[in-house]
Amino acid sequence: MGSLLLHWIYHSRRRESIDSWLNFSPWQTCLQTHKKVNHSTTAIAHPNVALIKYWGKSDRAENIPSTPSISITLSKLETKTTITEADIDTIWINHKKVNDKKILKFISQIREKTAIAAIKINTENNFPTGAGLASSASGFAALTTALNKHFSLGFTQNELSAIARKGSASSARSIFGGIVSLQGPSWEAAIVEQNSSWPLKVIIAKTSSERKKVGSSQGMELTRRTSPYYEPWIREAKSDFDDCLLAIKEQDFEKLAELSERSCLKMIGTMLSTSPPLIYWNPTTLECIQAIRKMRDAGTAVFFTTDAGPQIKAICTPESAKEVTKSLSSIVGPTNIFGCEIGGNARIV
Numbered sequence: 001m002g003s004l005l006l007h008w009i010y011h012s013r014r015r016e017s018i019d020s021w022l023n024f025s026p027w028q029t030c031l032q033t034h035k036k037v038n039h040s041t042t043a044i045a046h047p048n049v050a051l052i053k054y055w056g057k058s059d060r061a062e063n064i065p066s067t068p069s070i071s072i073t074l075s076k077l078e079t080k081t082t083i084t085e086a087d088i089d090t091i092w093i094n095h096k097k098v099n100d101k102k103i104l105k106f107i108s109q110i111r112e113k114t115a116i117a118a119i120k121i122n123t124e125n126n127f128p129t130g131a132g133l134a135s136s137a138s139g140f141a142a143l144t145t146a147l148n149k150h151f152s153l154g155f156t157q158n159e160l161s162a163i164a165r166k167g168s169a170s171s172a173r174s175i176f177g178g179i180v181s182l183q184g185p186s187w188e189a190a191i192v193e194q195n196s197s198w199p200l201k202v203i204i205a206k207t208s209s210e211r212k213k214v215g216s217s218q219g220m221e222l223t224r225r226t227s228p229y230y231e232p233w234i235r236e237a238k239s240d241f242d243d244c245l246l247a248i249k250e251q252d253f254e255k256l257a258e259l260s261e262r263s264c265l266k267m268i269g270t271m272l273s274t275s276p277p278l279i280y281w282n283p284t285t286l287e288c289i290q291a292i293r294k295m296r297d298a299g300t301a302v303f304f305t306t307d308a309g310p311q312i313k314a315i316c317t318p319e320s321a322k323e324v325t326k327s328l329s330s331i332v333g334p335t336n337i338f339g340c341e342i343g344g345n346a347r348i349v
């Protein structure tokens with residue numbers, strides 16, 4: 001009976017767009033029908049690094065960005081999330097039980113519309129958590145993917161992207177591998193380039209292990225309310241996005257470097273002009289930026305980007321990777337360097 005109802009939900013839902021489906025309430029009567037199963041389901045997703053940044057929300061309830069963005073999904077770094085049915089929702093991150101309100105809210109949003117039982121979520125990251133390396137992007141992507149499979153919800157990758165977005169907008173992009181865009185009106189991510197066609201490398205230099213003091217959502221809202229540069233930032237975002245798509249299509253590294261660094265620095269400009277100011281960088285961040293700029297001036301194909309944190313992400317060609325790794329290692333030490341390539345989709349393992 002339970003599976004028949006889920007089947008019905010699945011096919012009825014196809015007639016609706018994802019957002020209207022998520023807002024449809026009568027199915028809540030079906031929620032009690034899921035029978036507890038003992039097996040667990042595990043999914044993996046990779047973090048991503050944005051080249052054209054998103055900073056600011058146009059709709060906080062739906063978690064809709066105010067700017068379109070483009071990112072690279074990272075190989076090697078991954079979040080592995082296992083869900084098992086339980087009597088109450090519990091969340092474990094890296095072997096520690098946590099009371100993560102963002103994840104609990106996300107689960108209850110999904111539960112309002114689907115037949116998902118209480119669950120134990122067990123998440124492990126093979127990279128530092130909450131340190132500006134996009135663990136929330138890979139985390140929500142892995143969780144959404146695992147829930148979809150475990151409860152046979154039948155969502156497509158595009159739909160999963162829109163659902164993951166509700167947890168963290170950047171996680172909408174981590175559903176997909178390769179170079180990925182996120183733009184309206186659907187605000188589902190889409191693949192721009194598959195990983196094989198432009199073999200870029202991303203070298204991450206971890207300059208600090210501290211957890212950020214102001215989280216992204218809070219920081220974005222402060223910026224929207226107080227930065228005099230917020231309006232120009234929003235105004236220019238679409239043309240930066242379009243120009244970047246063209247640079248990717250033409251595999252124009254110089255153009256991509258120029259646009260990406262500019263998008264990052266414009267975002268940082270809005271953060272610095274927020275009241276109180278959001279200063280996410282530290283002196284080592286700047287030291288790495290100077291080293292990257294020096295290499296590029298000398299002809300090495302590399303550029304930098306940073307997010308709401310002090311870590312440096314250096315994007316380079318395979319030919320430049322050795323030199324970039326050596327240079328950044330000499331600043332942060334080899335154990336703080338993570339060499340990545342372009343990663344794949346979120347998936348069940």
Ligand code: PMV
Nearest residue numbers: 050054168169170216307308
């Ligand atoms: O999606 P969130 O809430 O993790 O915010 C991500 C914001 C940035 O990382 C700074 C930029 C981006 O587009 O990823």
